[in-house]
Amino acid sequence: MEGRARGSLPFVGMIMVVLAQASYMVVVKMAMSDGINKFIMVFYSNALSSLVLLPCPLIISRRSGSCPPLTFAVLGKIFLLALFGLASQMSGYVGIDYSSPVLGTAMMNLIPAFTFILAIISRMEKVNWKSSSSQAKLVGTIASILGAFIVTLYKGPPILLSSSPPSSIQPRHLLFLLSRRSNWILGGFLLAAEAFLISLWYIGQAFILRDYPVVLNLMFYLMFFLTILSGLLSLVTVREPQSWILKVDVGLIAILYSALVAGVFRVTLCTWCLKKTGPVYVSMFKPLGIVFAVGLGFIFLGEMLHLGSLIGVIVIVMGFYVVMWGKSKEEEKTIEGSGVGGSLASSSHKIPLLQSEASSV
Template identity: 80%
Template sequence: MDGRARDSLPFVGMITVVLVQTSNMVVTKMAMSNGNNKYILVFYSNALSSLVLLPCPFIISRRSGSCPPLTFSVLRKMFLIALIGFACQMCEYVGMEQSSPVLGMAMMNLIPAFTFILAIILRMEKVNWKSSSSQAKLVGTIASILGAFVVTLYKGPPILLPPSPPLVQPRHLLFLLSRQSNWILGGFLLVAEAFLISLWYIGQAFILKDYPVVLNLMFYSTFFSTILSGLLSFIIVREPQLWILKVNVGLVAILYSAMVAGVFRATLCVWCLKKTGPVYVSMFKPLGVIFAVGLGFIFLGEMLYLGSLIGATVIVIGFYGVVWGKSKEEEDKTIEGSSRVGEGLASSGDTIPLLQSKASSV
């Protein structure tokens, strides 16, 4: 595999991560709208993800002799990451229930801003406001966020009707959308989710420096999340019949959330974070609005509006601005590093002219 193909892997990986995350939101929305309990969905999803990842620590420890030791300090950091991740899940589900899934998709686009601010505060990201790459990242981020809010807040006239009724008829969807009394509380919870996801990115980046084993990290954090979600579910959900799994959209949501969104997406996201850093990973979040519009149109029977088309166009423009700024920044670093090596060789040549003359005479 050549260098360009290798460098494009995080780009393709993050596109896949956002697509899987958005599709998981649509599937979970179907399940909750058909009466499935949100706490039980979270618990079963985390438990199944932990079961799938269970062999990873044993396989990796046997095959890799360079695996770093799992100290109490690392485990403590993993538990904190799991606590943040579980808090993200609860804020998302409860916030969407108290307000609207539409508001949840809008607040998701606050993640790049929160991550960028946290990375600057923790000195993980250096910003030169005079450079074109930093300006492109800033303008692209603002454009992506503005485009996402256009998609959410401005509908406009419908331009394309769904080809068929939704695959699943949500019984409680109108109730969720019309519930206005706790809209402010739901909005605050969704803002808190965006901040916690940004904090989760930063925390993962710090742990990967001390323990760069992605699959082991995913297992332990998912295992701790299972314990936390299990304790909360057993306390809140007292009806035994709600724990019985049925062959319906709820079971599909659990399997998809655990296998695809939990194991595959989270592991791929951590791998991309290890390769590129938290700011680059968070920049792909605005693309989720575009995917949500398309998936909602196909699976939920939602109409495509003019505002969605305009907002999606603005998001794509801003997205490519961010990607260009990041690639420009990496290119400048490469050129700067090459020039320093050239200067070092030139200075070395100036200090040993006798060696050069002897080498030329041989």
């Protein structure tokens, strides 16, 4: 019984990770609809995450005498990674503001496809075009990108209506309808850009961890640089002093939720699940986020589910699972070729591809 309970813990953990991701997008959407400035929200979220991670360098340096030195070269790479991280955050926030959490969650399934392409370019991934696993990953990548175009460019008729939709989704004239349509498309491309930047973030992390393999320390310095960069961006873009004053409303809840639940808690739990089961198991739960996002958006935001979103999501999920099938077959061959058994977690250090959000811990 104890063995079964331990085996079910990663499953429960990944359900909580996906739910935290989907609910975070809904909370952020509610906060921005309530009027909070997205630049201010990013800054306060990064600052709070930095404060939570502040003890990590002190504790790790005391407990581990083999902690490698933090050189200026490594700091420079972390700073560059923080630039990609800030661009990813802003693309995500603006994309969700223009579209919906459902579209945002759907676009997150593009991360394996983009990571696969970048891994080939950076020579982290070796491809044998004659093997079925490589062909599956290529077909799945193309399908995922095609599904993203469908969900962005083709909205289609509504197939799931809320009983009390917000007034903002009831356009009164043609000009407003066209504006909403263009915002949806722009939001879709921004969310796709976020997925690409997250993939670039993963590749960059893999290179940095070769020189500085202390994950929590890396995350603290990364969040510290993100706080500085997002603070400077907020000072430039936000001119109203009253925007910096936090109130006890949904905006404050979104900041706390983004920093503590969607940031520290979700990423830490995802890392633990990855260590127990491997990256393939962790990535398999991504499509569940769409189900949670549809339900939460329908309940709390009164959003409609359109036919284009459903078709695009199905194509993205099919492409995602084809990529994962090819990846799992490849890892099985790697394990068989090395003559070493065990879980996929044991080979995850060899192949940094598709390490999901856990790579950013």
